[in-house]
Structures are given as structure tokens and as C-alpha cells.
Amino acid sequence: MRHARDLSRREFLVRAGGTAAAVPTLSAILEACSKPGTAASGSETVQIARPDNPVTLPMNGEPIATDTPIEQGATLQILNWSVYMWKYVINQFVQQYGDNGIKFSGITTFNNMDEGVQKLQSGKIKADVFFPTIDVLGKLVAADLLQPLNHDLIPALQQDNWAVFQNPYYDQGWRYSVPYTIYTTGVGYRRDVIPDDVIHGMDNPWSILWDPAHKGKVGVYPSYRDVMAIALMKNGITDLNTSNDADLEKVRTDLLAMIDAVSPRIAYDASYNKLQRGVFDVTTAWSGDVVAGWGYDPPYTEASYKGYGYWFPADRKGPIDNDLIAIPKNAEHPRLAHEFINYWISFRHAMDNFSWNGYQPPQTQADVNELTKTQGLYSKQSSSWAAPTPYVGPWMPDAVVRETDFPIGYREGPLPADVDDHWHEIWSEFTAGVGS
């Protein structure tokens, strides 16, 4: 049964022009002779995962055998976001497996998830490890682009990672994914402009992004889901996957009002670079970005590090999420990929990477209360040009993510197509710059 379903889905994807298979031009045209898109009407849609609706993804084939030998002389291929992994830690891995002739030639990067999926989907990039977000995981499995993981080869998950991730809602039994980073989405601010107690004392701190006092100094991410999620939070709406027209209308009104009130600017580096350099006073911020900001903050003194902070609701009820690591179906070195994943989510290496990229790993051995007191490896290594700093600056305790945050936080999941279109429509209106 499963085979039959897979076949039809794969067949559809070939028609759709979405698979790895290189279809010769002529046959592509001939195949298209039945109207594309119509074939899809009968096929089932991908199940949408929610914390209250956990999903067990179907097994596409079997994981590789535990006794598969490590590939010799392989060049590790990583498909990832830019500025996301510390090369030093990758090089350590390569050295550790030096006897196997492992090489590493750089990370193929993407700037947003769609670009990443496109690159993977094209089949022309044979990545060994890929870093998907939760909302595309189900789709990637449905399109048969990922391979199931061999749990025996990744003991670090059970040994070192939080219990929350032993059986996550989006991938019950972690068949395809392990957690990578965990982060909250809040507000980054200049502490020299907005004192800590002022923002913490506000009735609705989310609304500081709309405060005309900071006109021209507000930065938002080029990420429609996160910016709109913040607009929802500002309105007290906690369903970050809402399809409710009234909710979305509020978001629309608020986004357009934001243009008039503060002339926001869209920037990828809003809260790890521009906030630090004083270009922005307030930003939409992922906790990890603000934490990593010291590395972009000349003159690299403690005083300059203390210039910016991170706010997240004190009751910890706000947007929270995690990213994933997975192995593509067409990985050329699947055994090495398992080794790499195990290495990457094990305590020492996960923490070293955290010291560089600012995104916390869900490590049981890392006492979250100590993170604001302990110096990380990158800070130690950078002593020649930068003042020392702990993993997380003690003046921004809100940026530390705790295991208890996950059950109460709000999560962004995949959206049905028509709802997603509606979200995009609103975002387009915002980026077109027309005020309210």
C-alpha cells in the first residue's frame, strides 16, 4: 500500500517538475500534455503538525545499516543557512576523521528556507546534511527528499539532549530529524536608549516596535512569519498560525501603521549587527542573533557589549521554536552524515558552536543558569581582539531558553496554501511601503 502511494506521489512530482530526475526536454513537454496541476486533486495533502496534533512521518525506506563503513576520502557537503555553523568546529570534525581522508570544502548556503528547499529539490546539490525548519519537514518527507535516521548511530540525542526532543510533535520518534538550535523571538533594543526597566515595565512591550520615538531606528527581519507573529503577539493573539480574517486584518493594519509611525527597515542582520552598531534602536529579534552580536560589535569592549539587550515576555509566553538537522535522500555519504550529526549535537561540540553563533543547543549537561556566567570557546579564542564574555551576557537573561519554555511557548507551524497566500498578500503590502 505504502509503495503504491509513494509511487503516485513521486509520479506527480515528476509531472510537477519538482523532482531530482533529469527529465529530457521533449518528454517534459509531452508529459505536460495533460494539464499540470489537475493530477494533484486526488492526492492526499501533507498532514499539518501542531503541538496538539503530533505527526508520525511515514517511513520512506529503511535507515542505513549500523555496520555501514564510514565513507573514505569523502568531501563533506553541508547545505545550510549562512553564518550558522562555526567552521572551527567543522574543521575539528574533519580532523577527527582525518584517517578516513575526510575533506571539507565549505558550506553551500541559502538565505531563506525556500531557497534551501529549492536547492535540495533540484537534485543538483548532493548535500550530506541539511538543516530544515519544522514547517517544511513534512513536505520534504512527502516528496521523498529525506532518509530515515539510524538511531544507533546517533546516541548523542538520548545522552545529551532535552527530553522534549526525544519525541517531538512534528516528528514522532524522530524518524528524520534531530534538533539543532532553540530560540525565542522577541525584541532587541539599545539599552543606552531604552533602559531595561522601561521596556520590562511596559504594558505591552511588543508595541515598542511601533513607538514613533524610534522613527528611522527600527529594524525588522525579511521574514514574513516572524514579523507577522510579533504583530499578532502585540494584539494578544497567540495562534501564530491563524487563518482568522479578523486577526490577519489586525496584523495588516498594524504593519501599515508601523510604516507611518517608525519607517522600519528590513535587514537580515538587524539584530546581530545593525543593533550592535547603533543603526537600530529596536529590532525584531531571534534570541540567538542578539546573543551572537558581540562578535560584530567594534570596539569589542564589555561596555559596547552592554549597549544592547533582548526582551522576551517574563511569563515566557511568546514565539519559541527550534531548527533541525536531517539527511537528504540523495546524500552521497550517509554514514558520515550520521557521524557528523552525532558529533554536532554532542555536548562539547554543540556548546563550542553555540559560543560562536549564539544559538543555544538543547543540552542537558549545560546548566541554563550557568550560561550567563561561563565563557565559551570562541570568546576565549578571540581574546586578542575582544573582551571576554560569557555564552549569554548576564544583562540579557531573557535570551536564555529553558526546557520549561517549550510547553508554554507558541510555535509557528506550516500553513495551508490558501492561508499562506493570505499571509504573503499582507506582507507584500507591507514591503511595498504603502502606509495606512
Add this chain to the structure above:
Amino acid sequence: MSEGMLTRSRQQALPQQRGGFVRRWARNPWRKPTILATITWGYLTWSLLPLVIAIAVSFNASRSSSIVHPFSFQWWWSDPSDSLLHDPELHSAVVQSLKLSLVTMAIAVPLGVAFALGIDRWRGRLATGANFVVLLSFVMPEIILGLSLFFVFSFLLKFVALGSTAQILGLVTFQLSYPVIIVRARLLTISKEYEEAAMDLGATPKQSIRAVLLPMLYPAIIASAAIVFADTIDDFVTVRYLSGPVSSEPLSVKIYNAARAQPTPAVNAAATFMLASTIVVGFIAYLLYRAFTKGQRMGGVGDFATQL
């Protein structure tokens, strides 16, 4: 026109003529073009200042790329992991930039020159159409071509892998118009009689092209090769849409990605290195140009630049 009128107006133009100083100054054809000179040097300062800063930053002693700090080779070779010499990603980016430029040049120039020759001597309807398309590609916003190529390689011509192959195909398409336009302009100044004379002396058409026409076209060919090379190194719109694995990202794409974060001066070092290599290519082109234009024209840089 009578003699008298001519003398009268001539007298008017003479400096002895009465009138205010400003008026005399404005009407004096031999005055120094102070305003124009100011504009020109002002423009040059404005256009070259960022270039100087970009180069200076590559010698920074600090990690910052916003302030110029004391002199160091840290980002060229001293830094063990992030300097131009030691960062494999920057290496491969520089190599990829040079590779794309050279291959694009090697394909686009012969294609374009042949096309220009054909189109100049043969005026068919198809020729007019093709010429239209070439001119179209010359003035079209690059994003149109870059995106449409991205789409065609993603859907219709799937056997073309995103990466170097796709990038070169795209770049050649985009750069083809330079040799066509430059060579055609030169062809217009060459009379057909040269080739005909050669053939009268018994040369076959092919021989006449090789022995007579091509040498006369060398200046234009070299100039177009130089400009294709320089323009391709700079290109990132087409190249970014068509890039595949990390090894296919040239320096320009790396810089664009870095520009949105905080780049280290190593990127500046790489760009400066590219500047040097472009200058070398430009200088070789200039020497070739001079060698081939001996006896044809003065062969100064001015003429060479005019060809550009």
C-alpha cells in the same frame, strides 16, 4: 554670407571687446574650462574614493571594515584561518570568479565576432531579428535575464546543472552583445574593398577574412574581450540566481552575502586581488592592442578606452 558680416562677428569674439568681466570671460573661447575641470576632478574623487577605501581596509589591523586602522597583512596572509591565503572559501571564490570570466570571454567573444561579421555582410530578415535580440539583451535589466535563465534551467532544460555550467551559459548570453556591438561599429569603418582586393589577388573568402579582415578587427576584438572579462568579474545578479554548490559562488556573490552581515577585511583583500588581476588582464589587452594596431592608428590608451 558677406565678407563684412564675417569680419564683424569675428571682431565681436575678440577679447578686446567691451563689456563686463563676466561677460568677457563667458564669451572667451580660449579661457580655461574651470567649471568643467572642477566637475571632472570632483567626479573622479567621488567615484574613486570608495575604491581607495575598499583597498585600504584590506590592510586593516582590526576586524572592522568600517574604520581604517594601521597597516597590516593580517587579512592577506598572516591570519591562520580567515585571511585570503588561508580561507579555502575565499580561495575557491576567487578561482571561480576568474574561471567564469575567462571561459565566458573565450566563448562570448568568438560567437559575437562571428555574428557581427555575418550580420554586417548579410542583411536578411533573420539577421535583423537576431540583431534585434542582441541589442535587446544589451539594454535589458539583468534581473530579467537572470531569473528567466534560472526558471529555464529549473524546469525546461533540467539537464543543465545549476552551478558553473548554468552560470557560464547565462553569462555568455548576457555578454554576447559587447563583442557584437563593438566589432560591428568597427566593421562599419572598414570598406569591403579590402577583402575584395584580397580575393582579386586570388584569396578564398576564408583566406581573405583571416588575412585581411580579422587583423583589422583585432583592436575591437581585444577591447571587447577586455570588457567582457571585467564585466563578468563584477556580475552577480545572473551568477547568484544560477549558483549551485558552494564551489560555484564567485567572489561577487560572497561579497553580496557578506554585505548584509559584517564582512571581515579578508573580503576586501580578495577584491583587491581581483582588481590587480583585472589590471594585469587589462594591461595585456592594451599591449596586444598596441601590437596589433601598429601602423593603423596612434595606439594610445585613449583609443583603447574609446573602443571600450
Add this chain to the structure above:
Amino acid sequence: MSVPSEPGPVRRRRRRGAPADGDERVHYSRWFWPSFTIPATIWLAILFILPLYTVISIAFGTVDPIFRGPLPVYEPWWWSGEQFGKVLNDSFGFYRIVYVHTFEYVVVASAICLVLAYAVAYYVARYGGKRKTLLLLLLVAPFFISYLMRMLAWINLLDTEGYVNKILTFLHITPHPVDWLGGRPSTVIMGLVYGYIPYMILPLYAFLDRIDVNLLEAGRDLGAGPARTFLRVTLPLSRPGILAALVIVSLPMFGDYYTQNLLSGSPKTTMLGNLIDEAVGSTGQGPKAAVFVIILMVLVLIPMLYYMRSTSRSLAVR
């Protein structure tokens, strides 16, 4: 030079267009010259025309239901104009301001480019003298280092703590540092001028350099001052060059997205190119990107056609 292999008639001059009659030797076979154009023509057909058709097929196509990536429909009889209609509708709605901005920026930037480029090209061509070589080298220099690298330098210069603000506040021209990168149209226009003006100066220089000095002297001899000579002789003579330079510079500007991305990033200065670049990177927005590409294509096609006609005419005249 090759040795003549056969004794041929000595005088061979044929009037252009006259049919080769028996008396005259046929120089070229009928397909000789056309064959030169074949490789490039095939190249352009596959890599220029076909891609444009693919864009149309995507704009009028659909999206795949799982990843919502674009699904081109190649047969015109199955095309759906839904996406196109929607974008066109929004183009008169909230997107209208983007078109207005794009036009404003391109027109102002092109005008500044023209005035500046003409002045510089004129100076170098007429008064360059001994320094001509140096001046030309300096004019070409910006081509030799990455445009993006120079833009990065500008970003640093224009920073609130950058040198531009330091100088302005030091000279008391402005009391406080100006936030040049805070989404100002003037900064975007400056960036556009900066990026495109070298492409204008060189052709203008080449054109002005070719103007016969005798004509200018004749003007002077007839009593015209420098200003009149310029207005009555030089300017009319350089009209074709100006037109070409304007088209070469302003049309590519319409698709520019990176200048506003790097120097502003504010929704208030969004240009048409930004809409395209953003749509192509978002789930389910592929067809929208294709529609914008078509709209952009049509918008620049009109001045393009004008340019083609003027160049083909000037080629015919020369």
C-alpha cells in the same frame, strides 16, 4: 598573405546589391555570411527566447500543491490569467507606489548621470590634452574593482558614525549626524548614479571625441561664443550619443534591486526589482515573480524599441 592559386580577372568591383552576372566572379556562396550568424542565433534562441517563454509559462501557470513551487504550463490554451490579473490589479492598488518610486528614482538618477557624465566626457574629450590618458584610465578604474565592494565602502562612509557625517558635523554643515542609510530616496538615487554613470561616460566620451573640431571652430568663426557653439553645434551633434547613453543607463536601472537593498532597505524606497527578488525567494510566489518580470519587460520594451530604431537608423546613415 597567401599565394594566389588561380589566375583571376584583375578588376572586380561590384555595385552593392547588384546581382552577380556571369561576367563577375561570385565572391561568396549564398550561405557564406549567414553561416557566421548561426551559432550565436541558435545560442540566443535557446538561452534568451526560450527562457522568456518559460517565464510566460510560469506567469500563466500554476503552483505544485506540496512545495508550492511554480509549475510552468507551456501550452497557451491552458494558461490561466488569474495570477496575472491579481498582480495587475494590485499594481493599481498598493503596488502603485512602487512603480511611482521606481520611475522617480530612475528618471532623476538618469538625469543626474547625463549632466555629470556629459560634463566629464566633454571635458576629457575637448580639454584633456596631455592628461587625456590619465583621465581615461581614472574613468575606467571603477570597472576594475567589484561594484559591491565599492558599495560596501559607501555604506561605511555614509554610516551615522562614518566619515561623511564626521566631515559634515565638523564643518557645522549639519548639527547632528545625518542618517543617510535610513531609507532616504536621495541615498538610493546617489547609489544608482554611482553604479551606472561609468557606463554613460565612456560612450559619451567616444561620441564627443569623434565630433570634428573644425565644426566647432567654424561656429566660433561665425561669431558664436562658447555657450552658443555648444548649444547650436555640439549638443545637436551629440544627440544620438546622448540618446544611446540614456537608454544604456536608465533601462538596466529599472531592474535594480541591490542598490536599494544595500543603501536603504526601507519599504518606503522599494523598487520594482525588489518585488521580483523578494517574490522569487518565497514559497508559492514564483508565478508572481514571473508576472513582475513580464511587466518590467513590457515597461522597458517601449524605450528599447525606440533605441533600436534610432541605432539601426544611425548605422544605416553612417
